[in-house]
Amino acid sequence: MSVREIRRAATDVLTTAGVETPDVDATLLLAHVVGRTVGELVLVDDLTDDQLSRFHELVRRRATREPLQHIVGRVQFGSVEVEVGPGVFIPRMETELLWSWGCEVLAAVADPVVADLCSGSGALALALADSVAGSTVHAVELDPDALTWLRRNVSHLPQRVRDRVVVHQGDVRDPRILAGVSADLVVANPPYIPIGADLPVEVAEHDPVLALFGGDDGMSVITPMIETIARVLVPGGAVAIEHDDTTGALVMAALDTSGDFEGISQMKDLSGRARFVSARRAKMKP
Ligand SMILES: C[S@@+](CC[C@H](N)C(=O)[O-])C[C@H]1O[C@@H](n2cnc3c(N)ncnc32)[C@H](O)[C@@H]1O
Structure with missing residues (x-):
């Protein structure tokens, strides 16, 4: 043949x-x-x-229906390659939108500080650290299995990038997480699928449950995480939160309700699909 x-x-x-x-x-x-x-x-x-x-x-x-990425053991994400396998969420191409948006936002900021909430394999954190010269990136992850992959991926970075990534084990809803960190940018691809959604076999059987579901409405991590984002961001700092197709309005409303953000916008991909919500930390409470 x-x-x-x-x-x-x-x-x-x-x-x-x-x-x-x-x-x-x-x-x-x-x-x-x-x-x-x-x-x-x-x-x-x-x-x-x-x-x-x-x-x-x-x-x-x-x-x-074992995922292709588990079989080959790695995924290209933005400017970096990360290793993946059982126990960690497979980074998706659509999340590269947060990476490229983040790079643009930080273009005018010297030595910026970034927080990647719900970091998983570290794809977003590592790609931002690699692409944004002088940045320091804090990656927060709760799941010990995912943390093992995250730490392994950090360890494979060239030293000039590795030295600028700080891994935190913890819950993004914890009021003590990232204490003392002041960030110019927060990115987050949290678990956001509403429970009961129909999923392909590759996702349902191979992505960790903790990475997927955000309660009945997809907001069980996002809503409490917003307090953390408001606390960590410097005034004028930017945030991008990826969300489910059906929950863009809920994410915008949650940011608006907190009273800590301005310029809350629904960001779409090239096909017009709502992908993430962006906002800026208000300089003063309205
Ligand atoms: C959808 S995955 C995204 C992973 C990675 N950011 C990416 O884009 O590939 C969500 C991640 O959030 C983690 N996670 C879930 N709940 C969390 C929480 N309360 N605090 C911190 N991490 C959490 C999961 O373990 C999972 O790794």
Whole structure:
């Protein structure tokens, strides 16, 4: 069989298994097995027996709906790559919007301080630390399993970035968390899915429950976390909170109700989908 036929057969297996993007996944698994980029696959005209049996094994795992990212063990996020696996939330491409927005916000701030609340693998924290020169980034995470991944990812950073990331184990709703920290930017991708939402197998069975659900309305972490954000941000400092498709108005209302924020805005992606809410710490209580 040619490499093309091998890939097509794998795509068929993944299609039958209900994988959402079977062709992409088959291609990425093949690239992983041969140690090439997707673009370089055109240069590969044969697989060794070992590569072929590894590829079949990985396709078999993907066909059980094990996430592709767990199989290859890593995810590219913004300017960094993070390791992921069981026990930690897989960073999503849409969250890169918070990273790029954060980089823009900080462009005019010298040596900024950032807090990443609900940090998981550390994707946002690490990408911001890597992209924003002179920044210090505080990453807060509650789950001990996720913290293990977070600390491992920090340890793999080049030292010039690693030295500027501070990991905190704790609850973002705790009034003592980040005591003494004054941040120019807070980003948060908290658990926000309303309980009962229908989820793909990859998410329901492999992302940690603590990473996913935000109570009946998706707000059980976000609402109390807002007090922490108001306490930590300097006057004029910026915040971005990712949310469920259905809860943008609730997040805006929660920020508004606190009375501590201004310029509360619904931010959308290029397809017009509401992704996160941004705001600035009010300079004085209105
Ligand atoms: C949706 S994941 C996001 C992870 C990461 N920021 C990202 O974008 O990939 C939410 C994370 O929040 C953590 N978490 C949940 N409740 C928390 C809390 N009360 N305090 C701190 N972290 C919490 C979960 O363990 C999980 O790692």
